[in-house]
Amino acid sequence: MLSADLIAREALALIDAEGTAAFSLPRLADRLGVRTASLYNHLDGRAAVVEGVRRLVVEEMDVSAFAVLPWPDALAAWARSYRAAFARHPHAIDLLATTTISSPATLAMYEAVVAALARGGWPRERLVAVLTSVESFLLGSALDLVAPPLMIDPAGHAPRVPVLAAALRAAHDGDKAARADQAFEAGLDALIRGLVAQSEELRGGGSG
Amino acid sequence: MLSADLIAREALALIDAEGTAAFSLPRLADRLGVRTASLYNHLDGRAAVVEGVRRLVVEEMDVSAFAVLPWPDALAAWARSYRAAFARHPHAIDLLATTTISSPATLAMYEAVVAALARGGWPRERLVAVLTSVESFLLGSALDLVAPPLMIDPAGHAPRVPVLAAALRAAHDGDKAARADQAFEAGLDALIRGLVAQSEELRGGGSG
Numbered sequence: 174m175l176s177a178d179l180i181a182r183e184a185l186a187l188i189d190a191e192g193t194a195a196f197s198l199p200r201l202a203d204r205l206g207v208r209t210a211s212l213y214n215h216l217d218g219r220a221a222v223v224e225g226v227r228r229l230v231v232e233e234m235d236v237s238a239f240a241v242l243p244w245p246d247a248l249a250a251w252a253r254s255y256r257a258a259f260a261r262h263p264h265a266i267d268l269l270a271t272t273t274i275s276s277p278a279t280l281a282m283y284e285a286v287v288a289a290l291a292r293g294g295w296p297r298e299r300l301v302a303v304l305t306s307v308e309s310f311l312l313g314s315a316l317d318l319v320a321p322p323l324m325i326d327p328a329g330h331a332p333r334v335p336v337l338a339a340a341l342r343a344a345h346d347g348d349k350a351a352r353a354d355q356a357f358e359a360g361l362d363a364l365i366r367g368l369v370a371q372s373e374e375l376r377g378g379g380s381g
Numbered sequence: 382m383l384s385a386d387l388i389a390r391e392a393l394a395l396i397d398a399e400g401t402a403a404f405s406l407p408r409l410a411d412r413l414g415v416r417t418a419s420l421y422n423h424l425d426g427r428a429a430v431v432e433g434v435r436r437l438v439v440e441e442m443d444v445s446a447f448a449v450l451p452w453p454d455a456l457a458a459w460a461r462s463y464r465a466a467f468a469r470h471p472h473a474i475d476l477l478a479t480t481t482i483s484s485p486a487t488l489a490m491y492e493a494v495v496a497a498l499a500r501g502g503w504p505r506e507r508l509v510a511v512l513t514s515v516e517s518f519l520l521g522s523a524l525d526l527v528a529p530p531l532m533i534d535p536a537g538h539a540p541r542v543p544v545l546a547a548a549l550r551a552a553h554d555g556d557k558a559a560r561a562d563q564a565f566e567a568g569l570d571a572l573i574r575g576l577v578a579q580s581e582e583l584r585g586g587g588s589g
Contacts, residue, residue: 194402267475270524275534277541283533284542291544299567300544301552301560306518306568309525313517316478316524325491326483333485334492336499336508344509352509359507359579360514366578367571 175207177216181225185262188226192264198222224276227269231278233258236285244293245365251286252311252361259315266315294376303368310364314357322349383415385424389433393470396434400472406430432484435477439486441466444493452501453573459494460519460569467523474523502584511576518572522565530557 183204188196198219202209216222238250259266274280287300295303317324331338345351391412396404406427410417424430446458467474482488495508503511525532539546553559 267524270521271527271529273529273532273534275536275538277538280533280535280538280542280545284545287548288544291548297548298551300548302564302567304548305525305560305564306522306571309521309564309568310514310518310572311521312524313478313519313521314514316475316520317513317517319479321479321481324481325488326481327488328483330483330485330488334488336496337488337492340495340499340505340508340512343506353513356510356513356517359510360517360572363514363575363579364518364568364572366575367573368575370574370578371567371571 175205175211175215177221177225180205180212180215180222181229184222185226185229185265188264188268189262193268196268220272223268223272224274224279226265227272227274228276228278230258230262230265230269231276231282233261234282236282239285239289244289244295245369247289248286248307248368249361249365252307255308255311256314256318256357259312260318263315263319266312266319270312294372296375299375307364307368310360314353314360317353317356383413383419383423385429385433388413388420388423388430389437392430393434393437393473396472396476397470401476404476428480431476431480432482432487434473435480435482436484436486438466438470438473438477439484439490441469442490444490447493447497452497452503453577455497456494456515456576457569457573460515463516463519464522464526464565467520468526471523471527474520474527478520502580504583507583515572515576518568522561522568525561525564 180201184196184201187201187204198212199209201222202212205212212222216225233254234251235254236251238247241247242250274283283304286304290300290303291297325337325341327334327338327341345355388409392404392409395409395412406420407417409430410420413420420430424433441462442459443462444459446455449455450458482491491512494512498508498511499505533545533549535542535546535549553563
């Protein structure tokens, strides 16, 4: 029985298997064994399918830490679950990063994040900037997961880029996953430390 | 007269005008008024064109600050020019973020960054993680520039997400560019502050 949820799941499966470029309503209808027009009985066009896909990815992200941990720790926990969700659906990144968010489930996730930041003392006019900058780092880190195993390949040019070549050899040589994890954890730690410092400054040098 | 440089410039113009999905060697040949096979007289296939496109975008990024400023300030200057370059070529982001980097000009840019970090005291085995984490933030921030004017639209759901709705109203309501700039500068400041703190810790609490 066709439903908006089933259509979204099939759309995500299609994107996972073949990438965003392959995602179209006719392709989706074909996979579901229905005519394209039938999809419109269940949802309101392409944007609604994208929102359905977003809901499925967002359901894999965990905001529960915001209810129990201080915001810097909760932000780190959410960030790890966010990256892990996109690691499972890497082709969804550019689709979801560039379409307007309007589904209740996704809005609820952002509400959990900004409400925790507000309780932690961040002024209202800074909340969107903090959320956006953390999400920029997360989306970029997710893109790194889709990158080739050796993203930078000095090859024959190594003698002209000696520090880079040595740095690449020293950074978990040959193990892309470990290198990506190290970069993500280091960047997340730096970003959150910096946010804590900004927050303390805004509160007049208090303990944050 | 066809050349690798001209082909790269036409490829970038095609991507700028129509997006990555429109980029193919036959389309490119068509714009240049030659047969696809003729392209191969000037370069070695699609990957070579992508590297040519990357070189053009990288030429718009400025590493000169690394020669004259302390690494945290130089990193901020480079980051701003990096984001500005992708702001002019937003459709190139996902293409360049997910293909292997091997062109001398791009390698030279990364060499300038990691060599400055090394001079600033970062140990060799941390250089790639610092570079990657900063670049993840930059790529994600560049994606934010391609996002719709109102990325999060609570619309009818506002009563259920009160903090988010108020935060969106407070954050340069209606002015997407100002909101994106504020988020980028706040995130960049936080990330670099955090990196400075990490660097000082690695050096045993010195002045960085």
